[in-house]
Amino acid sequence: MNALLVARNTFREATRDRVLAGIVVTGLVLLAMTQVVGVLALGEARRLTVDLGLSAISLLGLFVVLLVGTNLVAKEIERRTIYNLLSRPIARHEYLIGKWAGLSAALWVVCAVLGVALGLLLAVRGSHGHVGSIAEAVYLAGLELTVITSIAVLCSSLSTPVLSALYTLGFYLVGEWSYDLRAFADKAQGMAGGILGVVANVVPNLPLFNMRTLASSAQVTSAGHLVIATLYALVYCGCALALATAAFESRDFK
Amino acid sequence: MVVAWAAALAFWVLAFALAGAGYRLLPRPQPLEELSYYPSGNHLRPATLGHEETAADLGWIRAVQYYGEHRRTDNRFVRMRHVFDILTTLSPHFLDAYVFGAFALAQEGQDFHAAEALMQKGLEANPQSGQLAFELGFLYYVRPGGRDLSHAAEYFEQASHQADGPPQSARFAAFARQNSGDLGVAYALWSDVLENTTNPAMREMAEREMRRIRRALESGQTEIALDHLGTPRVLVRH
Numbered sequence: 424m425n426a427l428l429v430a431r432n433t434f435r436e437a438t439r440d441r442v443l444a445g446i447v448v449t450g451l452v453l454l455a456m457t458q459v460v461g462v463l464a465l466g467e468a469r470r471l472t473v474d475l476g477l478s479a480i481s482l483l484g485l486f487v488v489l490l491v492g493t494n495l496v497a498k499e500i501e502r503r504t505i506y507n508l509l510s511r512p513i514a515r516h517e518y519l520i521g522k523w524a525g526l527s528a529a530l531w532v533v534c535a536v537l538g539v540a541l542g543l544l545l546a547v548r549g550s551h552g553h554v555g556s557i558a559e560a561v562y563l564a565g566l567e568l569t570v571i572t573s574i575a576v577l578c579s580s581l582s583t584p585v586l587s588a589l590y591t592l593g594f595y596l597v598g599e600w601s602y603d604l605r606a607f608a609d610k611a612q613g614m615a616g617g618i619l620g621v622v623a624n625v626v627p628n629l630p631l632f633n634m635r636t637l638a639s640s641a642q643v644t645s646a647g648h649l650v651i652a653t654l655y656a657l658v659y660c661g662c663a664l665a666l667a668t669a670a671f672e673s674r675d676f677k
Numbered sequence: 678m679v680v681a682w683a684a685a686l687a688f689w690v691l692a693f694a695l696a697g698a699g700y701r702l703l704p705r706p707q708p709l710e711e712l713s714y715y716p717s718g719n720h721l722r723p724a725t726l727g728h729e730e731t732a733a734d735l736g737w738i739r740a741v742q743y744y745g746e747h748r749r750t751d752n753r754f755v756r757m758r759h760v761f762d763i764l765t766t767l768s769p770h771f772l773d774a775y776v777f778g779a780f781a782l783a784q785e786g787q788d789f790h791a792a793e794a795l796m797q798k799g800l801e802a803n804p805q806s807g808q809l810a811f812e813l814g815f816l817y818y819v820r821p822g823g824r825d826l827s828h829a830a831e832y833f834e835q836a837s838h839q840a841d842g843p844p845q846s847a848r849f850a851a852f853a854r855q856n857s858g859d860l861g862v863a864y865a866l867w868s869d870v871l872e873n874t875t876n877p878a879m880r881e882m883a884e885r886e887m888r889r890i891r892r893a894l895e896s897g898q899t900e901i902a903l904d905h906l907g908t909p910r911v912l913v914r915h
Contacts, residue, residue: 460738463738463741463742464734464737464738464741465737465741465773465777466773467734467737467773470730470734470771471734471738474728474730474731474733474734475731475734477731478728478730478731481727481728482728596726599726599727600723603723629727630727633727635727635728635729635730635731636729636730636768636770639730639768639770639771640770
């Protein structure tokens, strides 16, 4: 219950933040620009719209996480408002889960707004066949951002905003390369292979949430993929938030 | 405050003028120079952080501009093979990139082997694509310097068996087989066309060609069944 209160408050704060509004406007402008640039694409305007639109949702969402998510806990520690908060009967894990849930909800709203805008733009241009694939791709992008948000909460509870942003970005980059790491681990011998394998499993496997290639040609993914991605996101977020709780509970605020 | 706004405007105008002068007077990267520095799409892929399709799209736009610019000026396309190899490695299901790249390489680039290799790469990545099979067949059909009718027929036939193969694939396959001298197979293919089409003009064509083939086989004079096809040429001069 307390987590819901914190989440609601965090959601309100995030949606009132100019960064979020700016991100949504940027996304809409990018979508509009695809129609201008599409003229240069020699008949590939639809493909360009889908690809750029989905990339924008993913990258702009990451931007929000790096700017807002990494400040979630650190800002309250800095302003010392956290003392007031934690003096209430709110468990630390409820606080962290609430922060994560609130920002994740705000990101889902961003994904939904930009996803609907993309779908409408394609529908207006006569491409009705992309609706299903766009919806799935946006859903997976939302899951990806939820996972990155959990990492941002973890880093934010441990460190300063700048370092949290860098750590989160680092996890994002290595996460995008996790499938390459797995391939290297398979080919490497001995301890190197083992270490690479461990790293590939520790970082979030973000390619699992990537169906931009399929969406580009209006293909949908399997239900199994969606289920596995959803379960993985929930489990990974659980792990990150549990670690954040462990770190947060050991902190002594004075 | 007015002074500050005026100063800002003045600086902006100066910056605008300097940028324009710099663009006109100073050397600048040519479209696709950056792409050329990467040895292959496989090395570029990790840098795209999961956004290979978008990177391929942006590369496509620049490749089209590169083609247009050189088509209008010197008709030299030295980087085209490399660029389309990168594009299609980043986005293996970007069918139009294979088709455009291959025909541009075969014609303006005068590099039929590179064109053929690009299309083969496309078919490897998209084995069920009737569109690509048809286009490869057509590439062989219009090969500059001499049509390769056997290969053309092979790929037209492949296209006719795929769900997205153009409806004219079967007819093209029969025509190419016939003109490559393989009259037996051509007859069978025309027979399939006759059986499967409801178009009266197609039926008439199939029946006519089947009669020609029968006359050629009966008389032993294969040339009765052959058309006098011209030799394709590259129309662009370097």
